[in-house]
Amino acid sequence: MTTRAVDVGNSAGSSGATIHRERLRRAAAEAAERGLDALLITPSPDYAYLLGYRAPAMERLTCLVVPADGQPVLVLPRLEEPLARHGLGELADALEIVAWDETDDPIRAVQVLVGSALRVGVQDQMWARFALRLQAALDPAQMVAAGATMSALRQVKSADEIDLLRAAASAADNAMLGITAERLSGRTEAEVSRRIRELLIQAGHDDAGFAIVASGPNSASPHHAPDQRVIGVGDAIVLDIGGMRAGYTSDTSRTAFVGDPPPDFEALHAVLRDAQAAACAAVRPGVPASDIDAVARDLITDAGYGDAFLHRTGHGIGMETHEEPYIVSSNPEPLVAGNAFSVEPGIYIRNTWGARIEDIVICTDTGGERLNTTSTEIYLVE
Numbered sequence: 573m574t575t576r577a578v579d580v581g582n583s584a585g586s587s588g589a590t591i592h593r594e595r596l597r598r599a600a601a602e603a604a605e606r607g608l609d610a611l612l613i614t615p616s617p618d619y620a621y622l623l624g625y626r627a628p629a630m631e632r633l634t635c636l637v638v639p640a641d642g643q644p645v646l647v648l649p650r651l652e653e654p655l656a657r658h659g660l661g662e663l664a665d666a667l668e669i670v671a672w673d674e675t676d677d678p679i680r681a682v683q684v685l686v687g688s689a690l691r692v693g694v695q696d697q698m699w700a701r702f703a704l705r706l707q708a709a710l711d712p713a714q715m716v717a718a719g720a721t722m723s724a725l726r727q728v729k730s731a732d733e734i735d736l737l738r739a740a741a742s743a744a745d746n747a748m749l750g751i752t753a754e755r756l757s758g759r760t761e762a763e764v765s766r767r768i769r770e771l772l773i774q775a776g777h778d779d780a781g782f783a784i785v786a787s788g789p790n791s792a793s794p795h796h797a798p799d800q801r802v803i804g805v806g807d808a809i810v811l812d813i814g815g816m817r818a819g820y821t822s823d824t825s826r827t828a829f830v831g832d833p834p835p836d837f838e839a840l841h842a843v844l845r846d847a848q849a850a851a852c853a854a855v856r857p858g859v860p861a862s863d864i865d866a867v868a869r870d871l872i873t874d875a876g877y878g879d880a881f882l883h884r885t886g887h888g889i890g891m892e893t894h895e896e897p898y899i900v901s902s903n904p905e906p907l908v909a910g911n912a913f914s915v916e917p918g919i920y921i922r923n924t925w926g927a928r929i930e931d932i933v934i935c936t937d938t939g940g941e942r943l944n945t946t947s948t949e950i951y952l953v954e
């Protein structure tokens with residue numbers, strides 16, 4: 573899989589440069605279609621998606637200017653130029669690079685490039701210190717968030733991107749199998765969380781992003797921060813883990829139990845398991861994202877746990893753990909082939925216990941493909 577990494581981590585290869593040239597072209601076309609004269613993209617996942625390397629977001633302005641028609645220009649501090657040229661590889665030929673010196677005004681450089689544009693799309697995570705100064709400098713141009721434009725591109729994954737998501741998911745599966753094979757009782761949540769981070773790295777992640785370990789009553793808190801609670805017999809444990817591998821993220825949840833689960837916990841988990849499987853099975857092109865949420869939610873509600881399903885059913889995933897498309901009742905957008913997202917219903921009984929099952933699913937022409945392949949049953953641990 574190492575050659576695939578050129579797609580994202582390092583575009584020095586010619587195939588990487590071709591992919592990113594095409595992405596730059598499509599970003600410009602998408603901007604034009606949405607009535608934008610230019611996109612201003614600062615270091616972020618959008619930036620890495622377009623240019624194939626990750627630049628640091630910091631107090632010195634780096635900004636990719638993508639005109640709706642015309643050649644993209646990369647404005648950056650001179651000291652960042654070597655990193656950029658190394659990361660861009662052959663793609664540097666497709667760009668003009670404007671390097672500014674410590675005493676130059678980079679806002680002015682962007683202003684000159686944007687010229688008389690009337691509507692400019694600004695990267696969603698651009699720092700306010702740049703966004704506000706650009707807004708003043710570009711007046712009377714209207715500045716709008718570029719998120720929708722970039723999501724239109726990023727939420728439809730290529731076959732190479734899906735391969736990278738599959739590899740990341742399989743690495744997370746290995747870490748999940750590893751931790752659920754260990755003795756967990758007698759250890760603190762924080763210790764188990766640290767151990768999961770080790771396993772995520774051992775399994776091939778470059779970065780162990782997160783490892784939620786929520787035990788006993790803490791399992792009723794969906795985003796519990798692992799603490800000094802010692803895991804013991806009779807605890808439900810929600811494990812929600814993931815990280816980044818070759819520029820793409822993983823995210824999977826399973827529920828474990830220390831000792832024999834009581835019948836009412838088994839019943840709760842069986843409802844959750846059916847709901848999660850039904851939502852995965854409902855995935856196909858043309859189905860509104862809100863319908864996938866409804867499939868899971870209706871089954872959970874019919875079983876009497878509706879109030880205990882505290883969150884949306886899922887989120888898109890790619891270069892970021894949370895991105896478009898969101899699987900939520902307020903998103904009527906139809907799924908398209910190439911969408912990648914989590915299906916992760918949960919049931920949380922306050923002060924008692926909770927459970928969550930999360931898989932990453934790809935919408936393909938023929939239906940949903942789960943990237944996580946571990947059992948969704950309760951993991952019985954010591």
Ligand code: ZN
Pocket residue numbers: 795
């Ligand atoms: Zn979450």
Ligand code: ZN
Pocket residue numbers: 823887914916930
């Ligand atoms: Zn998730």
Ligand code: ZN
Pocket residue numbers: 812813823824825930
């Ligand atoms: Zn998760």
